Amino acid sequence: MTSDQTPAQRLPTLEDVAQVAGVSRATVSRVINNIRNVDPQLHKIVWDAVSTTGYVPNRAARSLVTGRTGSIALVVSEAENRAADDPFLGRFFSDPFFGRVVGGVLSVLRPSGVHLALTLAGDEDACAKVVADVRQGQVDGVVVLSLHPHDTLPRLLADAAVPAVLYGRPAAPMPISYVDVATYTGAKLAADHLAARGCQHVATISGSVDMPAGADRLHGFREAMAKQGVAYVPSYDGGFTHEGGERAMERLLAEHPETDGVFVASDVMAQGALAVLRDHGKSVPDDVAVVGFDDSSAALASRPQLTTVRQPVEDMAAEMARLLLARIDQRANRTTSVIFDPELILRASA
Amino acid sequence: MTSDQTPAQRLPTLEDVAQVAGVSRATVSRVINNIRNVDPQLHKIVWDAVSTTGYVPNRAARSLVTGRTGSIALVVSEAENRAADDPFLGRFFSDPFFGRVVGGVLSVLRPSGVHLALTLAGDEDACAKVVADVRQGQVDGVVVLSLHPHDTLPRLLADAAVPAVLYGRPAAPMPISYVDVATYTGAKLAADHLAARGCQHVATISGSVDMPAGADRLHGFREAMAKQGVAYVPSYDGGFTHEGGERAMERLLAEHPETDGVFVASDVMAQGALAVLRDHGKSVPDDVAVVGFDDSSAALASRPQLTTVRQPVEDMAAEMARLLLARIDQRANRTTSVIFDPELILRASA
DNA sequence: TGGAGGGCGGAGAGCGCTCTCCCTTTGTGC
DNA sequence: GCACAAAGGGAGAGCGCTCTCCGCCCTCCA
Incomplete structure (x- = not known):
């Protein structure tokens, strides 16, 4: 016109x-x-x-006056003064877990029109920057994947009292929201299943015990086995990696060749353990039954496919997003935790 | 004061x-x-x-006046009027590939202070919205992971002439920048290696041949084998999935039991193929040599570990980010393609 | 010594939006 | 018929920043 x-x-x-x-x-x-x-x-x-x-x-114009950006950050954090060229983050990104979390978070964010910004916090400076960003309103809140027990980011976020939700219980108690899986319940599922199969010599390959997930899965499993009347369960630290799982299984077989059932605290480690069992001519599940944890894609890629404790990653991630949005909208201003029940997925390995 | x-x-x-x-x-x-x-x-x-x-x-204030947001979007697109509850996207996110791309893109973005927003474009509407977003300056440009040959997003982006870079050559020629790997070279690497091993009966398990990556890997392999004097190479479509790889290998063994060398167009399929070979009592690489493609984490998780054609995903993703930033800064206004050379990674399977 | 020119800092106009105030209109009760 | 309330719409002030203009001052050359 x-x-x-x-x-x-x-x-x-x-x-x-x-x-x-x-x-x-x-x-x-x-x-x-x-x-x-x-x-x-x-x-x-x-x-x-x-x-x-x-x-x-126009988002920018709107943000300028409302003081809200309509976007939240997914922070992958592992600040512990690690060397910049450490391949750890790279390894993390190639783990399916990351993608599953993203998918879960987006499923909630998309309908509400909120954007998801991806951030890496590899060192203390980056952590400080994350906190600064949310305080200064560059993002409205953060969802955190903290990879290390000594990560300083959760503490910084808690102290700053900014909208934030963690995946997994923080290593030390602090006022910050989180979602988690009922680890003890999951470990019990595994223990009861191995016992029901009639396994007489049960052992476990744990994750890093300085991480809450690692410690809880180990203790939960031991406790459940104790209830089954088994006083002692040998354990080997597999550090949550494929190679660690292999090494742990090698040691386990050397020191406890009578073992006929193993609870491995992650599918990735279990995949390594299965390879070692095969190399030793052990049949799974007939000679040794193996139960994993996570129900990640590694569980399906393993041969035999893994019986595993399912951690509902996508659901948990979605809940993180919901909690965060509620907090940002002032619909909730207290820290909250939501614990998900795990589920035993029966496949071929146990 | x-x-x-x-x-x-x-x-x-x-x-x-x-x-x-x-x-x-x-x-x-x-x-x-x-x-x-x-x-x-x-x-x-x-x-x-x-x-x-x-x-x-304040980012918002700055954006308002400059008309630039300082953020780009990583779009995962597969718009082809797929059902909303189709698990395809979920599967994609749990593939390590996604995380590797993210890591590569972020490595370039972080130093330049540009934010990365994650977007899913699951249907036509979402695609239109992506294009609208970048035209309206909600993001400065997009980096696209297009999962399907009939995806309409690349065309829309090309028509709108907005800053965009694709991962992988578009299914149809169009004026849009992209990065890719020299597929023919990679297929030749695999062919020459199998020939050098002395394989006499070589076959291939291809990806979906309606995708450029699938078609090129198949044709490149056939061409390279022809140069080796092999006129015919049996091929089976594995559709780029683990299960597809299994099924393809089953058929291959049934119809060509003499096969002693296989080029599998992705590591994920190769992992499935290896499992089938084991089930059939075939020793790898002695009875059958297997070469994969991608060098994804599946290559390391396989038993035996996969000899594979390495696709430098992180480098390619980083280059996407660089191309996009250059385009946004007007340092480049023509469409560009950057092709990466693949590399044969020797491991145990061939 | 006067004038031109260049380097450098300040003033101020918006960018597109939200939100508070205020005005108009209409409805309601006595 | 009047006062008052309530509801709906308009005017305009910013949000924090960039960027164009403008003017000052200092230097340099004729």
Whole structure:
């Protein structure tokens, strides 16, 4: 209509919509944000104008005045003054776990229109920057995947009292929200299953015991076995890696060749353990039954496929997002924890 | 100094810094953005003021005036009117590939202070929204992981002429930048290796041949084998999945039991193929040599570990980010392709 | 010594939006 | 019929930043 026939040059603004609709900017804003009552007739006129102009709100402008960005960060943190070229983060990213978390978080964020920004916090500086970012409103809150028990980020976040949710219980008690899986229950599932199979000589390959997940899975398993009347369960630390699982299984077979049932605290380690068992000519599950933990894609890729304790990663990640959004919207201002029940997935290995 | 002693209430702005430094807002802005020459002495004074106030620029305000957001989106796209509850995306996210791309992209983005937003484009609407987002300046550009040959997003992006870079050559020729691996070279690496081992009966398990990666790996392999004097190479479609690899290997063994060398177009399929070979009592590599493609974590998790054609995913992802940033900064305004050379990684399977 | 020119800092106008205030209109009770 | 309330819409002030203009001052040359 006007002489402004240069397409893709200037984007429609609220002002343009207002002009087309014949109302004020304020009214359009009210309609779009569903604030206060607007005459239903005007309501329709405004929406029509929005679609004819092809208007989309400008995030930056909105953020500037509301002080909210409509985006949260997924922080992968492992700050413990690790060398910059340490391949640890690289290894983490190639673990399916990361992708599953992303998928879960996005499933909640997408409907609400909130953006997900990815951030790596590899050292103390980066952690400080994450905290600064959320305090300064560059993001509205953070969802944290903390990879290391001595990671300083959870503490910083708790102290700053910013909206944040952790995946997994923090290594030390602190006022911060988190989601987790009921590890003891999961370990018990594994123990009871091995006992029910009639395993007489049960052992375990644990994760790093300085991590909550590692310690809990080990203690939970021992406790459950104790309830079954088994006073002692040999354990070997596999450090949550494939190679660690192999080494642990080698030692286990050398020191306890009578073993006929193993609870391995992660599927990735279990995959390594299975390879070693095969090399030693042990049949799984007939000679040795193996139960894993996580139900990651490694469980399906293993031969035989792993019987494992399922950790509902996607659901847990989705809950993280929900908790965070609630906190940001002030619908909840207390720290909360949500614990998920694990499930025993029966496959071929036990 | 002032009565504004409420901490964590109001964040320092340019104005505050200017006041502390005793200069104007404009000068502080110039110093921070390194624009024009500013007296070196003032320069220092301003930076001192910045650190005493703890000032950090407000992204939203900056975006509003510059029209740039300082963030790009990583779009995972597979729009082909797939059902919403299709588990395909979920499977994709649990593939290590995704995480490796993220890691590569972030390695470039982090130093330049650009944020990475994650986006899923699961249907046509979502694709349109992605294009709209970048046209409307919600993000400055996109890096695309397109999972399906009939995905409409690349075409939309090319038509809109917005800053975008694809991972992998588009299924149909179009003016859009991309990075890729020299597939033919990679397939030749595999073919030559199998020939050098003395394999007499070589076959291949291909990926989906309607995807460029699938077709190229198959044709490249056949061409290279032809150069070795082998006129015909049996091929079986494994669809790029673990199970597909298993099924393809079953058929291959049934129809060509004499096979002593296989090129499998992805490590994930190769892992499935290895399991089948083991079940059939075939020794790898003595009875059958297996060469994979990708060098993903599956290659290391396989038993025996896979000899495979390495696709430098992290490097390619990093290059995507570099190309995109160059395009956004107007340093490059033509579409560009960068092709990476694959490398044969020798392990136990061939 | 006067004028031109360049280097450098300040003033101020917005970017597009939300939100508070205020005004108009309409409805309601006495 | 009047006072008051309530509801709906408009005007306009910013949010924090960049960037264009403008003016000052210092240098250099004629």
